[in-house]
Amino acid sequence: EPVMMQTSDPGYAAWRQRAREAGVTAALAVPIRAQGRVVAVLTVLSRFGNPFDIAHIERFDRIAVRLAGAASRLTGSPASESRGSGGRWTATGVDVRAALDEGRVEPWWQPQVTLDGRIVAVEALVRVRDHDGSILTPAAILPAAEELGLMGVLGQTVRRRAIEEAGPWLAGGLERVCLNVSVAELLNPGFVAELEDLVGLNELRPDQVELELVETAPVDAAALRLLSRLSLLGFRLAVDDYGSGWASLGHLARVPARALKIDRVFIRDITTSERTRALVSSTCELGHALDLTTVAEGVETVDQAGMLRDMGCDLLQGFLFSPPTDRAGMEAMLRGEGTEQWPLFGAASTPR
Ligand code: C2E
Ligand code: MG
Ligand code: MG
Numbered sequence: 001e002p003v004m005m006q007t008s009d010p011g012y013a014a015w016r017q018r019a020r021e022a023g024v025t026a027a028l029a030v031p032i033r034a035q036g037r038v039v040a041v042l043t044v045l046s047r048f049g050n051p052f053d054i055a056h057i058e059r060f061d062r063i064a065v066r067l068a069g070a071a072s073r074l075t076g077s078p079a080s081e082s083r084g085s086g087g088r089w090t091a092t093g094v095d096v097r098a099a100l101d102e103g104r105v106e107p108w109w110q111p112q113v114t115l116d117g118r119i120v121a122v123e124a125l126v127r128v129r130d131h132d133g134s135i136l137t138p139a140a141i142l143p144a145a146e147e148l149g150l151m152g153v154l155g156q157t158v159r160r161r162a163i164e165e166a167g168p169w170l171a172g173g174l175e176r177v178c179l180n181v182s183v184a185e186l187l188n189p190g191f192v193a194e195l196e197d198l199v200g201l202n203e204l205r206p207d208q209v210e211l212e213l214v215e216t217a218p219v220d221a222a223a224l225r226l227l228s229r230l231s232l233l234g235f236r237l238a239v240d241d242y243g244s245g246w247a248s249l250g251h252l253a254r255v256p257a258r259a260l261k262i263d264r265v266f267i268r269d270i271t272t273s274e275r276t277r278a279l280v281s282s283t284c285e286l287g288h289a290l291d292l293t294t295v296a297e298g299v300e301t302v303d304q305a306g307m308l309r310d311m312g313c314d315l316l317q318g319f320l321f322s323p324p325t326d327r328a329g330m331e332a333m334l335r336g337e338g339t340e341q342w343p344l345f346g347a348a349s350t351p352r
Contacts, residue, residue, distance in 0.1 A: 094128060094136055094144040100157060104129045107162040109330035111322055112178070112295055112315040115305075115345040119334060120315065121210065122169065123178040124162035125324045126154065155185045160198060163209070165327050167202045169334055176208050176236065183215040183223045192229060206234030210259065214240045224254055231256040238295070243283065252290065260287045264298025264318070271303045284311040302343050309345040 099105050107124035128136040145154045166177035238259035269276040287294035296308050299318030
């Protein structure tokens with residue numbers, strides 16, 4: 001349902017919030033230029049799903065080109081001018097190059113919590129701090145990085161900063177830091193060496209680092225070889241978004257994973273759908289049969305958490321405990337600030 005609205009409209013904030021809650025995951029921003037100046041930014045929000053899906057990025061691009069054409073007719077400036085300044089503007093309007101150059105790419109953090117309320121792991125989630133102080137999320141950052149061919153550099157930057165920030169936390173007793181890696185990134189030459197260097201320089205052990213594998217493409221033989229190598233070196237592998245998209249039963253058989261992260265779309269429905277409940281419950285059992293740590297993503301309510309406890313899920317992650325926060329926020333949490341109010345569920349299992 002298209003909505004035409006300006007950010008200055010009184011209802012905008014409420015509408016944007018509703019859109020967010022409805023699962024809008026991506027934004028397309030096209031700067032509209034007249035006489036060389038950006039006079040407006042046209043934003044399209046949509047329910048796109050996984051930001052890595054190349055089909056979505058291509059669709060973004062097609063829309064962007066069409067919108068730029070329409071904008072140029074409105075403003076009388078040439079379409080190429082509307083589309084961008086030297087290829088820095090991207091489908092989602094994030095200037096990843098500048099963000100990298102100016103040190104505005106940051107890891108944000110979300111804890112993985114045991115049923116008795118201990119933080120055993122923290123997941124790094126990429127954020128870009130915009131010039132106006134607003135925080136951009138992966139749905140906007142990743143397609144832009146992909147388009148500019150900067151996924152490799154972006155990933156490296158996030159991994160380096162994440163490991164540096166988490167180093168002291170790990171020394172202080174945190175068990176591991178979790179990094180999101182797409183299978184495409186993994187296949188970049190030098191990936192393994194870079195990771196080994198990073199771990200060595202920061203005096204960590206490989207088993208303190210868990211790589212959460214996110215991807216839409218199938219894992220081929222080359223990727224499997226790399227995954228085995230990483231596993232042999234001692235790095236922990238986790239299958240992210242298990243149950244949706246690529247992360248299927250077939251992968252569990254082949255990827256030497258130590259953890260399974262159940263996609264949050266399933267967690268969302270466990271209290272209302274008996275079928276989803278059965279799926280999640282059997283996934284927890286499967287995980288344990290394979291000696292994997294089971295992690296539930298997107299846990300938002302006490303009811304969901306209680307149900308996951310009964311199913312034997314090992315770790316919980318989600319807004320019920322904390323949204324992703326910056327370094328200072330994570331440090332406060334690790335000191336126990338704000339965690340006193342966390343609901344406790346009593347450990348029904350021993351996380352591995
Ligand atoms: P993910 O790895 O599955 O991360 C979990 C996502 O769920 C995060 O979105 C997080 O903010 C969100 N989330 C956590 N708890 C809740 C909850 O209780 N309710 C709801 N509704 N959402 C929750 P985010 O940060 O937008 O990240 C989206 C995806 O982008 C990640 O999904 C991951 O696939 C990817 N990503 C993030 N950082 C990186 C990175 O550095 N490199 C790569 N390659 N991918 C990344
Ligand atoms: Mg993840
Ligand atoms: Mg996930």
